[in-house]
Amino acid sequence: xxxxxxxxxxxxxxxxxxxxxxxxxxxxxxxxxxxxxxxxxxxxxxxxxxxxxxxxxxxxxxxxxxxxxxxxxxxxxxxxxxxxxxxxxxxxxxxxxxxxxxxxxxxxxxxxxxxxxxxxxxxxxxxxxxxxxxxxxxxxxxxxxxxxxxxxxxxxxxxxxxxxxxxxxxxxxxxxxxxxxxxxxxxxxxxxxxxxxxxxxxxxxxxxxxxxxxxxxxxxxxxxxxxxxxxxxxxxxxxxxxxxxxxxxxxxxxxxxxxxxxxxxxxxxxxxxxxxxxxxxxxxxxxxxxxxxxxxxxxxxxxxxxxxxxxxxxxxxxxxxxxxxxxxxxxxxxxxxxxxxxxxxxxxxxxxxxxxxxxxxxxxxxxxxxxxxxxxxxxxxxxxxxxxxxxxxxxxxxxxxxxxxxxxxxxxxxxxxxxxxxxxxxxxxxxxxxxxxxxxxxxxxxxxxx
Ligand code: ADP
Numbered sequence: 001x002x003x004x005x006x007x008x009x010x011x012x013x014x015x016x017x018x019x020x021x022x023x024x025x026x027x028x029x030x031x032x033x034x035x036x037x038x039x040x041x042x043x044x045x046x047x048x049x050x051x052x053x054x055x056x057x058x059x060x061x062x063x064x065x066x067x068x069x070x071x072x073x074x075x076x077x078x079x080x081x082x083x084x085x086x087x088x089x090x091x092x093x094x095x096x097x098x099x100x101x102x103x104x105x106x107x108x109x110x111x112x113x114x115x116x117x118x119x120x121x122x123x124x125x126x127x128x129x130x131x132x133x134x135x136x137x138x139x140x141x142x143x144x145x146x147x148x149x150x151x152x153x154x155x156x157x158x159x160x161x162x163x164x165x166x167x168x169x170x171x172x173x174x175x176x177x178x179x180x181x182x183x184x185x186x187x188x189x190x191x192x193x194x195x196x197x198x199x200x201x202x203x204x205x206x207x208x209x210x211x212x213x214x215x216x217x218x219x220x221x222x223x224x225x226x227x228x229x230x231x232x233x234x235x236x237x238x239x240x241x242x243x244x245x246x247x248x249x250x251x252x253x254x255x256x257x258x259x260x261x262x263x264x265x266x267x268x269x270x271x272x273x274x275x276x277x278x279x280x281x282x283x284x285x286x287x288x289x290x291x292x293x294x295x296x297x298x299x300x301x302x303x304x305x306x307x308x309x310x311x312x313x314x315x316x317x318x319x320x321x322x323x324x325x326x327x328x329x330x331x332x333x334x335x336x337x338x339x340x341x342x343x344x345x346x347x348x349x350x351x352x353x354x355x356x357x358x359x360x361x362x363x364x365x366x367x368x369x370x371x372x373x374x375x376x377x378x379x380x381x382x383x384x385x386x387x388x389x390x391x392x393x394x395x396x397x398x399x400x401x402x403x404x405x406x407x408x409x410x411x412x413x414x415x416x417x418x419x420x421x422x423x424x425x426x427x428x429x430x431x432x433x434x435x436x437x438x439x440x441x442x443x444x445x446x447x448x449x450x
Pocket of ligand 1 (some may be wrong): 337365382
């Protein structure tokens with residue numbers, strides 16, 4: 001209210017001053033009263049004009065960007081300018097603070113390992129982080145304001161978004177066949193939607209592998225079990241001659257042994273997967289490993305193959321003796337099983353140019369077609385299922401071999417040609433190879449068949 005009194009007082013003063021000037025000027029005229037009135041009116045007009053100019057200056061500042069200071073003056077207009085400027089500066093400061101908070105918030109969402117997509121009521125993209133952009137094949141800037149279903153066309157995603165039933169996450173194929181995404185939608189605000197995405201390709205693959213594994217194990221066990229159950233039923237219902245009884249027991253024994261081998265291989269795999277890497281400073285003699293494998297191979301072949309082992313008494317490998325023995329046994333066992341009578345099986349030790357070592361098992365057997373090679377070490381993968389089973393195979397041997405060599409920091413190399421033979425090499429890094437006497441000159445590994 002104070003400013004109003006000052007304004008009225010200023011107007012009265014301007015009017016009195018104008019009136020006084022009018023009275024002085026009009027003293028010598030015929031109309032002194034008129035002169036006083038005109039003087040008063042001129043005084044008020046001068047005050048209004050001066051006010052107008054100061055108001056105009058403030059108005060121009062308010063209409064502009066308000067970067068410069070507000071026009072400074074005393075009195076009513078000065079205070080008005082000061083208060084207007086203070087409000088503007090407070091507003092600017094709080095907008096800046098909000099913007100900082102918003103960008104911090106968006107940076108936090110940007111750092112999320114999940115994809116985050118914000119959609120408006122019409123399913124237009126309001127914002128997305130780079131993970132969501134990668135998952136859905138979007139461009140965070142270019143695709144803003146675009147309807148998401150025009151860009152992400154996977155039917156499973158579109159129908160889930162349009163269903164409005166968003167209780168659970170759904171798994172949808174990622175665009176451009178880049179795996180699988182788990183998508184969770186939540187409503188917020190004014191019919192807006194928050195879409196969270198997670199790459200579940202590996203998880204789904206591992207689930208599928210587990211399902212396959214259980215199905216394979218069940219399948220492998222079912223056949224011998226069916227045979228056993230059949231014989232048990234026959235023997236309990238039909239009186240058998242001594243010869244028949246012996247034959248039945250022999251076949252039952254074979255099936256039981258098959259299941260035992262399978263269970264042993266499964267346990268070996270489980271142990272390999274669940275135990276720490278073999279120690280790098282426990283040394284195993286290659287010659288000893290070869291001696292053990294040679295005895296097994298000779299027993300398996302029973303003189304039907306020519307088998308040669310060329311080790312090196314001074315060579316040693318760092319790792320687990322039982323695992324290495326099992327890997328070599330599996331390879332030698334395969335070489336004998338997949339090589340015809342009178343075929344050749346050679347097992348050699350060699351030093352690689354980089355100081356690593358290799359155990360090579362080559363045969364002149366049936367060989368393997370090129371397309372099977374990449375999958376050979378998968379669990380239960382067989383080129384010829386019936387030959388594998390007839391010779392007592394479980395389909396897990398090479399899987400065990402690959403695990404063992406990888407746990408020793410090495411790799412399994414397979415070269416083969418149908419009808420000519422195969423060469424399986426276990427390649428070990430230099431850190432796991434040592435010689436008790438000066439090492440021989442490294443030779444380049446030989447390949448029996450390629
Ligand atoms: P299996 O118990 O069936 O032998 P493996 O995992 O040891 O299982 O081998 C997988 C498949 O690789 C075999 O079924 C066989 O078809 C093929 N294979 C392995 N070793 C040889 C080899 N030396 N010669 C030919 N084929 C082989």
